[in-house]
Amino acid sequence: MSPRASARQRPATGAPAPLVTPDGRYLVVRGRLWRRADPSLPEDTRRRLVSELMAARREVGRALRAGDEAALRAARRRVNDAKIALGERGPPWWSDGAPDENRRLVASTGYARWYDALCREGACVD
Template identity: 55%
Template sequence: MNADQPPERTPDGHHIVVRGRKWRATDPSIPEETAARLRRHLMSARRAVRSATTADDEQAERAARSRVNRAKTALGERGTPWWEQPEEERRRRWEEGLESLDAEDDA
């Protein structure tokens, strides 16, 4: 996969394929600006996991892994599959996830 190209998708669009492994795709109904903000939170949280594990700080690692999970859930990559959720529930998932992550950054 080239960084300039999107990853391969399964025929149903529910998963992406990276190096032969299937991963749940981001919910395509999330507005691009919102999805970009959620991805920034996800990448920040992943960096925090790496920093915490390097520093052997278990409490910080737990907090960072919780942020990763909230970001991935808001993106639809974890939790109830987005294709099984009604549109209103999907919208609530990403709006509440983003609100939670933004509030944590503001604290």
């Protein structure tokens, strides 16, 4: 697969879409890997979990603004639970034995050469 094969097209807004690693496991945001949701999740389940995640994130914001530590802990727990259910945290959703490199800088992972090649071509805009 060529280095450009995993670079995504810009969405209708004109903002650059995050890069996706060639194996589809991670997004690259500001040079850091973020695990993607498990692609084997049924679409309706994924939609429900994303909705739960967004609601929990809104709760985090409300709790922060209110200075409510108990509500903040509960909201952050909901965020974490939704991310685990989506496959973005917890055990990796792939089974080939590849390490989980979630939240690591691309430069210190097995994706470094791929990312460097994209950057040399001017495709790593983050």
